[in-house]
Amino acid sequence: MSRLYSLRGLALALGVAGLANSCSVPYSDLIAPAAARGDMFNSYVAIGNSITAGYQSGGIIDSTQKRSYAFLLAQSMGTRFAYPSLAGRGCAPLITSFLTQARPAGTSALTCDLRSAATATDIMNNLGVPGAWSYDPNVNSSATSNALTTLFLGGKSQVQRAREAKPTFASIWIGNNDVLGPASTGCTTANAACPVTLGNITPSATFLTTYDAIIDSLKLTSPDLKGVLIGVVNVINAPLYFPVDSLTGAVKTAFDAIACGAGTASTTCAIGLPSAVDLDASCAAGSGALINAMLAFQIRTNAHPAFIVCTPGGAGTFGPLPAPVGDILVLTSAEQNTITTAVATYNTYLSTKATTLGWAYYDPNTQLATLKSAGTVVRRVPNFGSATAPFGTGLSLDGVHPNAAVHLIIANDIVTAINAKYATTLPVVF
Amino acid sequence: MKRYHQLFLAVCATLVLAPSAARAQAFGLNEIGSCAFSRGFATTSAPCNDASAIFWNPAATAGMKGNSILVGGAAIAVKAKFTRDSAMGAHEADIPMALVPHIFVNHAMGDRMSVGLGVYVPYGLTSQWKTDFPGRFLAQKAAIASIYVQPNVSMSFKGGKWKVGGGPVLGHSSVELIQGADLADQIARVDSLTTPTVRTVIRFSQLGIARRTEFARATLEGSTTSFGLNVGVLGKLSEHWTMGARYLSSLMMEYKDADAKFEQQETGIKFAANNPLGYPAGTLFDTLVAARGRYCTASGDVMPVAPGATPGSAQTCTAAGLLGKQTVTTRIPHPDQFQVGFAYTGFSNWLIAVDYEWTGWKKFTNLPVDFSRDSVALVCQAAIAGTVTPCDYDVLDRDLFEDYNNTSAIRIGAEHTLKNGWLIRGGFSGVAAAAPDETVTPLLPEQDRTYWSIGTAFPIIKDKVTLDAAYGFVLGSGRRGRIDERLSRAVLGSALNSGIYDLSANVLSLSLKANF
Numbered sequence: 001m002s003r004l005y006s007l008r009g010l011a012l013a014l015g016v017a018g019l020a021n022s023c024s025v026p027y028s029d030l031i032a033p034a035a036a037r038g039d040m041f042n043s044y045v046a047i048g049n050s051i052t053a054g055y056q057s058g059g060i061i062d063s064t065q066k067r068s069y070a071f072l073l074a075q076s077m078g079t080r081f082a083y084p085s086l087a088g089r090g091c092a093p094l095i096t097s098f099l100t101q102a103r104p105a106g107t108s109a110l111t112c113d114l115r116s117a118a119t120a121t122d123i124m125n126n127l128g129v130p131g132a133w134s135y136d137p138n139v140n141s142s143a144t145s146n147a148l149t150t151l152f153l154g155g156k157s158q159v160q161r162a163r164e165a166k167p168t169f170a171s172i173w174i175g176n177n178d179v180l181g182p183a184s185t186g187c188t189t190a191n192a193a194c195p196v197t198l199g200n201i202t203p204s205a206t207f208l209t210t211y212d213a214i215i216d217s218l219k220l221t222s223p224d225l226k227g228v229l230i231g232v233v234n235v236i237n238a239p240l241y242f243p244v245d246s247l248t249g250a251v252k253t254a255f256d257a258i259a260c261g262a263g264t265a266s267t268t269c270a271i272g273l274p275s276a277v278d279l280d281a282s283c284a285a286g287s288g289a290l291i292n293a294m295l296a297f298q299i300r301t302n303a304h305p306a307f308i309v310c311t312p313g314g315a316g317t318f319g320p321l322p323a324p325v326g327d328i329l330v331l332t333s334a335e336q337n338t339i340t341t342a343v344a345t346y347n348t349y350l351s352t353k354a355t356t357l358g359w360a361y362y363d364p365n366t367q368l369a370t371l372k373s374a375g376t377v378v379r380r381v382p383n384f385g386s387a388t389a390p391f392g393t394g395l396s397l398d399g400v401h402p403n404a405a406v407h408l409i410i411a412n413d414i415v416t417a418i419n420a421k422y423a424t425t426l427p428v429v430f
Numbered sequence: 431m432k433r434y435h436q437l438f439l440a441v442c443a444t445l446v447l448a449p450s451a452a453r454a455q456a457f458g459l460n461e462i463g464s465c466a467f468s469r470g471f472a473t474t475s476a477p478c479n480d481a482s483a484i485f486w487n488p489a490a491t492a493g494m495k496g497n498s499i500l501v502g503g504a505a506i507a508v509k510a511k512f513t514r515d516s517a518m519g520a521h522e523a524d525i526p527m528a529l530v531p532h533i534f535v536n537h538a539m540g541d542r543m544s545v546g547l548g549v550y551v552p553y554g555l556t557s558q559w560k561t562d563f564p565g566r567f568l569a570q571k572a573a574i575a576s577i578y579v580q581p582n583v584s585m586s587f588k589g590g591k592w593k594v595g596g597g598p599v600l601g602h603s604s605v606e607l608i609q610g611a612d613l614a615d616q617i618a619r620v621d622s623l624t625t626p627t628v629r630t631v632i633r634f635s636q637l638g639i640a641r642r643t644e645f646a647r648a649t650l651e652g653s654t655t656s657f658g659l660n661v662g663v664l665g666k667l668s669e670h671w672t673m674g675a676r677y678l679s680s681l682m683m684e685y686k687d688a689d690a691k692f693e694q695q696e697t698g699i700k701f702a703a704n705n706p707l708g709y710p711a712g713t714l715f716d717t718l719v720a721a722r723g724r725y726c727t728a729s730g731d732v733m734p735v736a737p738g739a740t741p742g743s744a745q746t747c748t749a750a751g752l753l754g755k756q757t758v759t760t761r762i763p764h765p766d767q768f769q770v771g772f773a774y775t776g777f778s779n780w781l782i783a784v785d786y787e788w789t790g791w792k793k794f795t796n797l798p799v800d801f802s803r804d805s806v807a808l809v810c811q812a813a814i815a816g817t818v819t820p821c822d823y824d825v826l827d828r829d830l831f832e833d834y835n836n837t838s839a840i841r842i843g844a845e846h847t848l849k850n851g852w853l854i855r856g857g858f859s860g861v862a863a864a865a866p867d868e869t870v871t872p873l874l875p876e877q878d879r880t881y882w883s884i885g886t887a888f889p890i891i892k893d894k895v896t897l898d899a900a901y902g903f904v905l906g907s908g909r910r911g912r913i914d915e916r917l918s919r920a921v922l923g924s925a926l927n928s929g930i931y932d933l934s935a936n937v938l939s940l941s942l943k944a945n946f
Contacts, residue, residue, distance in 0.1 A: 112706070116636075141703045146703075
């Protein structure tokens with residue numbers, strides 16, 4: 001009895017000790033945070049260009065980086081999303097007035113406050129780099145690399161940085177610059193003013209090859225990768241381009257005020273009508289030409305004479321004009337068709353590729369066309385008299401990049417596409 | 431008799447339940463003698479019947495018979511893992527099995543006095559991670575081994591009821607730290623601002639270089655010695671009750687002029703066109719003279735070749751580089767320990783002991799790492815605009831905040847004597863972490879631990895030679911920790927900690943005891 005009792009006592013003492021110890025252990029806070037919407041979203045990477053990066057109004061700053069559709073998508077997924085946060089005034093600071101193209105006091109388009117050291121991290125989720133073409137994500141350097149390429153990727157490629165994140169989900173929105181770059185000049189002939197021409201639109205075969213390489217590289221280390229492919233925007237629908245037919249009345253007056261108004265450096269504004277831009281007969285109704293709104297500022301800075309000619313080659317009512325007048329910043333119907341055809345070919349491939357991969361696919365052109373048709377969020381014709389919303393309430397001051405409102409719409413459209421494809425329940429973001 | 435049983439259980443329960451914040455451990459090592467280990471280290475009031483008492487209670491050797499020697503060691507296999515938040519992966523540690531030796535000898539000088547010598551390791555640690563571990567910039571390997579050598583004298587009084595003992599301690603400690611150096615933290619450029627003499631530092635992280643870009647690996651090795659003492663008292667309170675206490679003083683280990691070597695690591699960084707540093711497109715960072723020249727020890731030396739690069743025509747160092755071979759100084763306090771306990775022998779053939787142990791870890795406030803080449807002689811921008819103040823950038827020096835707390839531990843052990851002369855033992859020790867939430871790092875992912883141990887002693891030659899064997903399992907509770915440096919004490923663990931450290935260990939201890 002004595003021995004039995006003593007063993008019981010010993011067991012009890014040790015048992016109490018173990019119980020006391022186990023009760024003091026704070027196990028409840030020892031669960032590593034994971035994606036709220038499922039394992040598929042544990043590690044999300046976004047490959048892309050300026051829209052993915054959060055570029056707006058000719059610049060990029062931390063607050064616009066946090067308004068990118070990719071950032072919003074990560075919020076919906078409830079997953080980590082590190083982006084290359086820019087310090088201070090950004091790189092470059094945003095244009096604050098469309099009318100003057102001014103940026104915050106003391107800054108210019110060359111101002112760059114570099115990356116925020118405090119938020120530097122090893123694993124990056126937003127890998128979009130402004131200016132990136134379809135061939136950029138797989139290379140460290142290319143002809144289109146810029147200062148932001150290094151600032152965002154640190155000497156590696158988008159795909160290299162993406163692979164470091166061991167992604168489970170990827171969004172890829174690349175190719176816009178493959179047509180935007182050429183379209184932004186509208187040139188058919190290369191010269192000093194037109195380093196990029198429509199001939200530089202990435203051939204569809206090249207686009208397909210480079211795009212395949214991006215996906216192959218990602219899946220090499222993440223074979224179970226899921227994702228969404230996002231179609232290339234038909235950039236001729238961006239409000240930066242407007243029909244020359246609309247350059248009449250109040251629109252023309254406001255356009256002239258920028259190009260030839262007070263403070264203009266143009267030496268040709270007064271040749272035709274005093275302080276106004278002259279439209280060549282080639283731009284008559286029915287020409288179908290689209291004008292790049294930035295032409296007003298080219299005239300203002302005397303980089304372009306105050307004539308708008310809609311015939312490539314520069315010949316018009318006013319006689320021969322020096323190249324690239326008639327070519328630069330003007331998209332003829334034929335040129336528009338070239339761009340539209342290229343975009344359609346890209347997007348047919350992307351849709352098929354997404355199906356092959358079992359990924360979601362989202363074509364933003366439908367939504368953007370709807371918004372433009374309504375005319376408020378995305379204007380059909382710029383309001384050249386507005387300093388803060390010339391292209392609509394959803395477009396930033398550069399006329400190409402969406403602002404927070406359209407990023408939100410796009411993000412929720414992508415959420416819908418992902419939910420439809422994967423039967424997930426990602427919530428809309430606000 | 432029954433009253434004593436109830437009293438003993440009450441004491442046990444009180445001691446275990448009361449200090450839920452009981453603390454101890456850090457890089458302390460208690461695996462000193464297999465008997466003590468198997469009894470959960472509860473040996474102050476009832477030291478094992480061997481010369482390991484020189485450590486556990488220096489008084490207890492008084493009254494031992496003849497000569498006694500104890501030789502052994504513990505094999506400690508630690509498993510550790512860090513699981514990063516946000517599903518960024520788990521990283522297993524790569525800790526080699528540690529063998530921790532101990533040797534004690536004691537010589538009885540009559541019935542009342544003994545002299546002896548103990549060599550043991552009360553503080554030690556090896557924390558080692560794989561080379562791709564994201565926390566390697568704090569420590570890829572951290573090892574400390576501190577061997578104490580203690581001569582001991584003990585005496586008994588009042589017919590053997592009370593004993594005192596103690597002796598000086600000579601501690602020899604060696605440290606090794608291997609850590610990565612992060613390019614993101616390094617100075618890339620110093621720009622002028624308003625005047626040529628007022629400058630601002632631009633670090634590589636501001637130019638887009640990812641954090642945890644290992645461009646160099648540092649290996650620091652050094653050793654030192656220090657002195658202290660270990661004393662104890664042991665008393666027989668009644669027929670079945672004994673009490674004991676011991677105190678081991680703190681030793682401050684100053685590692686001066688330790689060796690520091692830096693080895694260039696391949697970053698793979700290839701600069702894009704139009705990069706802010708102005709390098710031609712495709713320039714490899716690793717091959718830049720500006721990068722390789724940092725590893726020059728002296729002017730005139732052959733410049734190191736970039737890792738993975740083919741040696742071309744030899745280039746010569748024009749100056750000593752920041753990362754050339756140099757020395758480093760650091761300091762690690764080894765805290766004092768106080769342990770008190772009670773033992774009860776009222777159960778037939780049973781010995782049961784409970785100890786309380788306090789360790790003065792609060793002395794471990796910081797870990798300075800001072801390199802002999804630690805600064806870039808530049809002028810940096812002062813806090814007040816327009817004022818020019820000379821300063822250095824301390825690009826290598828570190829002062830790691832530790833801010834440990836004093837700790838307590840509860841130890842419970844039992845020993846049962848079988849009829850054939852064999853002994854079976856069991857023990858439990860519950861300890862909590864010395865490190866605060868802000869100091870759970872790869873160097874030492876401190877966390878609450880429980881020790882469960884069992885053991886036996888069986889005579890090989892009766893009354894002459896005995897083999898003690900013990901096995902123990904150490905289980906950590908898991909704890910959130912960090913892999914990044916804490917640059918300010920204002921930054922709390924909740925902001926710094928980015929994952930969970932898990933820790934467990936298996937320990938096998940063997941000791942051979944001989945009496946002659």
